[in-house]
Structure formats: structure tokens, C-alpha cells
Amino acid sequence: MTQPATPASTTLDRVNAVEDGELDTLLLEICSSPTWAKLVRLARPFRDETALHSANANAMAALGTADLLDAMAGHARIGTPKPGDATSEREQAGVAGAEQQLLDALAAANASYEEKFGHVFLICATGRTAETMFAAIRERYPNDAATEREIVRGELGKINDIRLDRLLHES
Template sequence: MVEPLTLTLDDLNALPAQDAAVYFRRCCSSEGWVSGMVKRRPFLDENVLQREAETVWQGLGEDDYLEAFLGHPKIGDVSSLRKKYADTHALASNEQSGASSATDEVIQELARLNSEYEEKFGFIFIVFATGKSAAEMLDILKERLPNPRDKEIQNAADNQQKITALRLKKMLGQA
């Protein structure tokens, strides 16, 4: 059976642990985070859910962060970037939305620097991309690329937490 994409907080609280884990895994692929969230139920309201999500995330370590990063598609594949920025209607609901047009030069540079980033740090570039254009993401990537690995893991983890918070809202039908 395929679970619906959204549910109420009461429904989430009432689910058996393994079913709740399915929903949490859609928000973040770190099994440590998923396990922590399942154990912290029931949540009084969405604010408590969001605070607990952040608390669980902050209590995790690098391996958990890297596991979560693996759940993301790369921002930088040239053909997917072209497709992503070609249609503003498709962008409206996409986490990497925010631009109605991106120049080929920006897309090529984003793809090149994404590869450089992954080679340097050993994980893909994680950015809370909602509402950002390709050019803005490129600027952020250029700013973060010189960082040492420990700082960049923290930057990526901070962005992952923002992404997870948005996904939790979407899961509850609130975004």
C-alpha cells in the first residue's frame, strides 16, 4: 500500500512506529534522525514537531549528516538543471525553485563547481534552494567552496535542517 503524501499531526502520532518512519524518511534519509523522531512522538503541535526535529538533528554526528546528504539529488547535472529552469510552472512546487530562466553559462558553471565541491568534500553540495535562482545558488556555492571540510559539513547540515523543516510542513500539508 502506498501511503498518502500528507497526513495530519494526529494521524502521524497514531501511526505504528514503522509507518511513522516511512513518513519521516521522506523528510530526511538519516536513519538516526528517523529513529529519534519516531521515539519522540506524540507531538503536541507542529511547533513542537519542528523543535524536536531540530533537537534530534543537532544531536546527530557526521555519519548521520552524510547519510542524510546521500538522499539528495545533485544540484548541478547540466541536463536536469536545464530542464529545471526551463519551466516556471514546474518550479513552483520544486525545492530547487526560484528562477524562470538560467543562462547556459550559469548552468555549466554550477555543474562544474558542483563536481569540484563533491570531489573536495566527499559529499554533494547541500543548499536550501527554495526561492533561489540558479545564479544565487552558484554564488552560494562559490562562497562555500573555499571552506575547510568541517565548516562545510556544518553548513550542509544547517541547510539540511532547513530542508527537513520544509518537508515536515509539506508532509502535514502546511506548505
């Protein structure tokens, strides 16, 4: 006897069946790197959620520096979610209600980080407070570019996993 399809498995079936271009559009909403989207798409069909998350991990591991910059370009600066962007606002909910002094310090730390590394400070902000994100940017600022690039790769992977779960469970 087969088990009834769950909403996630039904959505996964749709992800497996959708045309390449349509899937690329969906995936680029999750991660703005065209290379990542292509690599995830090429890993189809996904037998389960674990396979989809493995495709994310494999794609993240394969991204070069330019691809990581493409992926980061889709993210708002920490402390300033994109107005009207539900994903950005949801992921950065931890900054809502933070004191202005902390937001100002976070903005200054972001500016210093961007000047040093040439891209936004990227962290999986889901579930984090403004204070913990500020502490993280201060902790990571002394890193060299290669170390920071690998930390960013890991943080992007976490963000992508959360967004892939939302795709499967909220569609």
C-alpha cells in the same frame, strides 16, 4: 468550547498515532538519515507543529558525520533535480530556465565541491535562483570540512522543516 481541528492538527494526530514502521517510512521521505527518522519518531507525541520542528532541530543536532552523509544521499545535485521526483523538482525550481552557461558553471562548481568535501553541495534551494546557489557554492568552497559540515547540518534542518510543513499541510 473546543476549536475545530485544522488539517495540520488532524495530520499531526495521524503522525502521533501511526505505527513506528509507517512513520519511519514517511520520515525517511523527508530526510534519508535513518538516525534522524528514529530520533524524530522517538520524540512523539507532538503536541503541536512547534514540537515537531523542535524534534527536527534536536535530531539534526545529534547527527554524526555518517548520519549527515546518509541525509545528504537523499538529495540531488544542485542544478540537476531528480527527473520525475516532484520534491526535487519543486525545491530546485530556481534552476528552471537558467542559461546553459550558468548551469555548466554550477555543474563544474558542484564537481569541485564534491571532490573536496566528498559529498554533494547541499543548500536549502527553495526560493533560490540558480545565480544565488552558484554564489553560495563559491562562497562556501573555501571552508574547511568541519565548518562546511555544520553549514550542511543547518541547511538540512531548513529543508526538513519545509518538508515537515508540507507533510502537515498537504496530506
